[in-house]
Amino acid sequence: xxxxxxxxxxxxxxxxxxxxxxxxxxxxxxxxxxxxxxxxxxxxxxxxxxxxxxxxxxxxxxxxxxxxxxxxxxxxxxxxxxxxxxxxxxxxxxxxxxxxxxxxxxxxxxxxxxxxxxxxxxxxxxxxxxxxxxxxxxxxxxxxxxxxxxxxxxxxxxxxxxxxxxxxxxxxxxxxxxxxxxxxxxxxxxxxxxxxxxxxxxxxxxxxxxxxxxxxxxxxxxxxxxxxxxxxxxxxxxxxxxxxxxxxxxxxxxxxxxxxxxxxxxxxxxxxxxxxxxxxxxxxxxxxxxxxxxxxxxxxxxxxxxxxxxxxxxxxxxxxxxxxxxxxxxxxxxxxxxxxxxxxxxxxxxxxxxxxxxxxx
Amino acid sequence: xxxxxxxxxxxxxxxxxxxxxxxxxxxxxxxxxxxxxxxxxxxxxxxxxxxxxxxxxxxxxxxxxxxxxxxxxxxxxxxxxxxxxxxxxxxxxxxxxxxxxxxxxxxxxxxxxxxxxxxxxxxxxxxxxxxxxxxxxxxxxxxxxxxxxxxxxxxxxxxxxxxxxxxxxxxxxxxxxxxxxxxxxxxxxxxxxxxxxxxxxxxxxxxxxxxxxxxxxxxxxxxxxxxxxxxxxxxxxxxxxxxxxxxxxxxxxxxxxxxxxxxxxxxxxxxxxxxxxxxxxxxxxxxxxxxxxxxx
Numbered sequence: 001x002x003x004x005x006x007x008x009x010x011x012x013x014x015x016x017x018x019x020x021x022x023x024x025x026x027x028x029x030x031x032x033x034x035x036x037x038x039x040x041x042x043x044x045x046x047x048x049x050x051x052x053x054x055x056x057x058x059x060x061x062x063x064x065x066x067x068x069x070x071x072x073x074x075x076x077x078x079x080x081x082x083x084x085x086x087x088x089x090x091x092x093x094x095x096x097x098x099x100x101x102x103x104x105x106x107x108x109x110x111x112x113x114x115x116x117x118x119x120x121x122x123x124x125x126x127x128x129x130x131x132x133x134x135x136x137x138x139x140x141x142x143x144x145x146x147x148x149x150x151x152x153x154x155x156x157x158x159x160x161x162x163x164x165x166x167x168x169x170x171x172x173x174x175x176x177x178x179x180x181x182x183x184x185x186x187x188x189x190x191x192x193x194x195x196x197x198x199x200x201x202x203x204x205x206x207x208x209x210x211x212x213x214x215x216x217x218x219x220x221x222x223x224x225x226x227x228x229x230x231x232x233x234x235x236x237x238x239x240x241x242x243x244x245x246x247x248x249x250x251x252x253x254x255x256x257x258x259x260x261x262x263x264x265x266x267x268x269x270x271x272x273x274x275x276x277x278x279x280x281x282x283x284x285x286x287x288x289x290x291x292x293x294x295x296x297x298x299x300x301x302x303x304x305x306x307x308x309x310x311x312x313x314x315x316x317x318x319x320x321x322x323x324x325x326x327x328x329x330x331x332x333x334x335x336x337x338x339x340x341x342x343x344x345x346x347x348x349x350x351x352x353x354x355x356x357x358x359x360x361x
Numbered sequence: 362x363x364x365x366x367x368x369x370x371x372x373x374x375x376x377x378x379x380x381x382x383x384x385x386x387x388x389x390x391x392x393x394x395x396x397x398x399x400x401x402x403x404x405x406x407x408x409x410x411x412x413x414x415x416x417x418x419x420x421x422x423x424x425x426x427x428x429x430x431x432x433x434x435x436x437x438x439x440x441x442x443x444x445x446x447x448x449x450x451x452x453x454x455x456x457x458x459x460x461x462x463x464x465x466x467x468x469x470x471x472x473x474x475x476x477x478x479x480x481x482x483x484x485x486x487x488x489x490x491x492x493x494x495x496x497x498x499x500x501x502x503x504x505x506x507x508x509x510x511x512x513x514x515x516x517x518x519x520x521x522x523x524x525x526x527x528x529x530x531x532x533x534x535x536x537x538x539x540x541x542x543x544x545x546x547x548x549x550x551x552x553x554x555x556x557x558x559x560x561x562x563x564x565x566x567x568x569x570x571x572x573x574x575x576x577x578x579x580x581x582x583x584x585x586x587x588x589x590x591x592x593x594x595x596x597x598x599x600x601x602x603x604x605x606x607x608x609x610x611x612x613x614x615x616x617x618x619x620x621x622x623x624x625x626x627x628x629x630x631x632x633x634x635x636x637x638x639x640x641x642x643x644x645x646x647x648x649x650x651x652x653x654x655x656x657x
Contacts, residue, residue: 049469049568051478072477090479092465181621208610212622219572220563221382222607225375229607232371244481244567251564254487278484 039084039111039303041066042104043295044097046116048217048243049090055243055272055291059115059138062295063088079296082303084110094214098122105130111302113295114138117184118214123147134307136298138291139184145309148301150294152314154184155191156348157287157321158239159355160341161269162195164323165237166203167337168267168284173204175235177226177249179242180216181209183359188241188271188287190358198353199340206230210245223248231256231266237284239269246271250279267332276328284332286324290314317349372604377496378562380600382407382571384499385554386578387585387592388506389547395510395587396543397523397648401457402442403551404575405464410435410552412468415482415559415566416475424491424560431556432549438464439548447540450652461575469568480568482559490564495557502550506589519543523646526653536653551575580632586643598635602628 043063050060057072064072069081087109089100097119104112105126111134114123120140127135127147136148165174174196178185189207196203208226210216223245227238231252238253240246246268253266258281270278270286277283294314301307314320323341325333347353386403393400400406413434418427438460445456469480476482510516521529522539530536554574559566581599585592606627609619 049478049480051481052567053481090469092469181625206611208607209621209625212625215569215572218567218569220565220567220570221558222572224563225379225604226607226610229371229375232368244570247484247565247567248563251487251562255492 039082039299040107040109041084041086041111041113041299041302042101042109043086043088043113044100044104044115044119045088045090046118046217046243047091047094047214048116050088052217052243053273053275053278054246054270055289056115058273058289058291059113059295060088061273062292063113063299065292066296066299082296082299084299084303094118098126101126102129105133108133110134111136111299111307113298114140115291116140117182134302136295138294141311143310147309148298148307148312149310150291150298150312150314152289152291152294152320153316153355153357154287154289154321155187155194155355155357156316157289157323158188158191159195159198159348159353160316160323160345161239161285161287162192162197163199163341163344164285164333164337165192165239165267165269166196166200167340168333169200169203169237171234171236172200172202173206173234173236175227175230175238175249176205176207177223177230177238177240177242177246178207178209179211179245180214181212185209185241186358188239191355192239194355195344198344204234206233206235210242217243217245219245220248220251224252227252227268228255236265237267237269239271239287241271241287247278250275250282253282254279263332270324274324274326276324276326280328281332283329285329288322288324290320290322294320315349316345372601372608375604375607376597376600378600379603380596381496381499382554382557382562382574383578383581383599384593384596385495385502385557386551386575387582387596388499388502388589389550389554390579390582391506391547391587391589391592392519392543392550393547394582394649395523395646396519396540397526397646397651397653398443398446398540398544399453399457399650400442400544400547401454401579402439402460402575403547403578404571404573405457405461406435406438406548406551407555407558407571407575408464408468408569409438409548410555411559411570412471412482412555412566413552414556415485416471418485418489418560419483422489424485424489427560428491428494428553428556431552431560435548435550435552435555436545437548439544439551442548443541443544446652447537447544450654453650453652465569468566472566482566484565485560487564490560492561495553495561498553499557500593503589503593510589515542520646522653523648526648526651527656530653530655536655540653551578554578577628577632580636583643583645584632584635587646595635599628599632602631 063086065077066082067086114137117139141149227249240249256266267284275286410431414427414431417430445451446453472478526536581595584595
């Protein structure tokens with residue numbers, strides 16, 4: 001068979017044109033079609049993807065509980081199913097976020113949820129065009145009346161894990177591994193630093209960021225290399241707020257191994273979801289951000305027809321942020337340290353301790 | 362004194378770890394390009410290798426099976442590039458770019474089918490990782506590539522096909538066959554580079570985890586003037602700048618902290634500077650990018 005060059009080129013060019021179109025088509029949410037009486041919720045995940053075992057994974061738990069009453073791994077939720085229909089989209093690139101959001105709004109979904117700060121400006125423009133549709137943005141802020149801004153007081157939770165880290169450190173040096181170098185992540189870093197200094201004023205903290213683009217959430221190789229460099233400089237507890245890249249820090253502390261007493265020599269602190277079970281014995285605790293609760297609550301508001309735009313703030317007092325304690329890390333943290341952290345938690349809620357919010361102007 | 366030595370050793374180890382995936386991919390690119398086929402698909406080939414290696418290691422419990430499967434996937438995807446650009450004489454840059462885009466989507470789709478995930482594989486336990494083998498392999502492959510290229514009839518033919526395919530053809534060398542072999546070898550090597558990322562350095566595959574390393578490898582190949590030893594040096598240089606950037610982050614110099622954004626661009630600025638100014642004349646294989654059509 002002989003195919004001339006021109007024809008082959010044409011085919012390839014056509015393919016090339018068709019590919020992005022096909023990709024765009026893939027981001028179009030499939031319609032429910034079936035039961036018109038059910039509330040429909042559309043969620044657009046962050047670039048990290050819904051199983052980053054962290055931030056997006058927490059949002060997925062929220063919608064999954066609202067839809068079925070069970071978590072994605074099949075375990076039952078604490079709260080009942082709300083009987084809503086959920087459709088999700090994972091944008092392959094930042095450019096496919098807006099079409100996905102518009103597609104949900106166009107089909108008259110009852111609620112459109114955007115996951116991640118990067119989607120705030122996009123949601124702002126889409127929500128303006130659909131004033132009768134309810135929107136919710138996680139980690140972002142919008143002043144439109146039909147957009148709920150679900151924000152967390154990450155600095156408060158980070159303060160507590162900073163205290164625990166400083167108490168666990170033998171070297172007096174701590175590491176912080178951020179994903180993308182943005183104000184939201186600085187908020188984790190600042191709270192962590194203040195908490196650590198509160199119990200150990202001379203503590204040294206090495207801060208690193210994986211990158212300055214959204215690729216920074218998906219580069220575990222570099223996350224590990226940065227963690228190894230922090231370990232090389234003496235850090236023995238590393239708090240990671242870096243999406244998938246943070247998993248590199250888990251590998252790094254595991255590689256450092258265990259001492260003669262059977263206790264790990266270096267620890268990592270997980271983020272957003274409870275990551276204690278990712279590498280049991282090496283995870284000191286996780287700074288849990290209850291994105292799942294925030295998502296569930298806003299869906300519940302829509303179902304009960306009491307949706308309100310504006311700020312929905314989740315701090316320590318709302319159990320929106322917390323440090324995790326379970327069978328995987330109970331033996332790693334001494335009781336007096338837990339008491340100290342709980343006392344500080346109470347003081348932050350009372351306002352006796354003010355934690356600096358790195359995002360506040 | 363031992364302190365400095367220690368710091369230097371840690372830095373060296375970090376450099377080599379960061380250079381390894383680049384080196385493997387660049388050597389892959391070298392085979393393909395010395396035979397006259399542009400291989401901009403290195404990034405996609407690495408992703409194919411990284412995903413398959415992690416998935417198969419997860420299923421089989423053996424990183425060796427994972428590595429072999431990764432190589433197989435790299436060869437299979439490279440075959441697409443070979444068929445498009447050799448048999449159908451398509452534009453090699455277009456075909457390569459198409460593969461890169463394809464490989465952004467395919468692992469995500471497969472991970473959905475196999476792991477109910479959207480672009481990640483389950484984590485692989487530490488005992489099933491091979492953090493050292495690919496590093497050693499990469500260094501051995503530099504010597505092997507040099508030997509094959511300059512000391513074997515295969516290498517002579519490969520270079521001839523990339524420089525002057527008409528003459529090679531007249532001398533009885535099958536241009537098509539040589540180019541096919543070169544592109545397939547290229548896929549195998551780039552896949553090992555990708556596998557190093559997922560089952561060597563890290564312990565899982567995540568979406569687009571190569572993060573542009575395939576393109577840096579391509580730059581190293583050009584910087585190294587399409588020669589194995591020089592390409593290795595280029596990769597080590599890129600590895601060293603990244604290792605340096607990692608260590609410079611957040612470290613104040615004379616009391617002022619260098620902005621993170623600046624530190625992060627160092628490897629890329631260096632790439633542009635060396636490509637634009639410092640390498641002198643870097644001559645590509647003469648027939649690079651030109652599809653070969655046998656005269657009738």
